[in-house]
Amino acid sequence: MPAKRTGQKLLRFDRGLGRLIAGADEAGRGPLAGPLVVAGVLLDYDCLRDHRVRPLALLNDSKQVTEAVRDELYRAVISCAERVSVHVFPASVIDRDGLHKCNLKGLRDALWACQPADVSLVDGFKLGPTAPPHRAVVDGDTKSAAIAAASIVAKVTRDRYMRMADALYPGYGFASHVGYITPAHKQIVRERGPCEIHRRSWRSRAYISAAQEAELLAEAAG
Numbered sequence: 001m002p003a004k005r006t007g008q009k010l011l012r013f014d015r016g017l018g019r020l021i022a023g024a025d026e027a028g029r030g031p032l033a034g035p036l037v038v039a040g041v042l043l044d045y046d047c048l049r050d051h052r053v054r055p056l057a058l059l060n061d062s063k064q065v066t067e068a069v070r071d072e073l074y075r076a077v078i079s080c081a082e083r084v085s086v087h088v089f090p091a092s093v094i095d096r097d098g099l100h101k102c103n104l105k106g107l108r109d110a111l112w113a114c115q116p117a118d119v120s121l122v123d124g125f126k127l128g129p130t131a132p133p134h135r136a137v138v139d140g141d142t143k144s145a146a147i148a149a150a151s152i153v154a155k156v157t158r159d160r161y162m163r164m165a166d167a168l169y170p171g172y173g174f175a176s177h178v179g180y181i182t183p184a185h186k187q188i189v190r191e192r193g194p195c196e197i198h199r200r201s202w203r204s205r206a207y208i209s210a211a212q213e214a215e216l217l218a219e220a221a222g
Contacts, residue, residue, distance in 0.1 A: 018118030023146025038106030085113035
């Protein structure tokens with residue numbers, strides 16, 4: 001099935017807000033392993049016309065498009081954006097500072113790196129007074145071109161890192177699941193234990209044995 005040409009709707013949303021639109025989004029809040037990656041993208045709508053805007057026709061939330069389309073959109077965003085900012089929080093920093101705190105810091109830093117902007121948008125989160133003036137847009141990566149572009153940059157950057165990590169930490173399957181919890185990922189962690197890029201603070205049953213998990217389920221059942 002061909003990808004939906006959703007870009008026009010997202011671009012129209014941003015154009016109604018001003019000329020310079022900054023968007024921020026993250027990838028990697030939910031995985032068991034690997035970094036949190038936060039990206040910011042600044043789009044200049046006075047320059048984003050004709051041949052420069054056509055490659056964004058398929059722009060959408062990174063989770064709504066295939067890997068091949070994401071790679072194509074990544075190149076398009078890097079080519080046409082006025083500014084792109086990427087912030088990476090490794091597992092050790094997430095364990096030390098907490099996932100939510102890292103996420104908010106990354107979103108604030110991503111928006112600051114994309115100033116000056118007429119309007120700054122973020123997917124869902126209010127970032128507090130230390131961030132630039134901004135609007136939190138619920139499901140923003142399906143509404144705003146700038147947020148969706150940041151979503152694409154963050155996701156592609158993180159996936160590429162995890163595929164490189166697969167060579168450094170073979171056997172965990174990072175090239176396929178990119179750190180998210182799958183039955184195979186849980187099994188190998190139980191057998192071998194977590195590696196350096198696993199998040200120790202993540203409270204997951206992936207870190208306990210199958211027998212321990214069965215005991216917990218039995219206790220919960222009563």
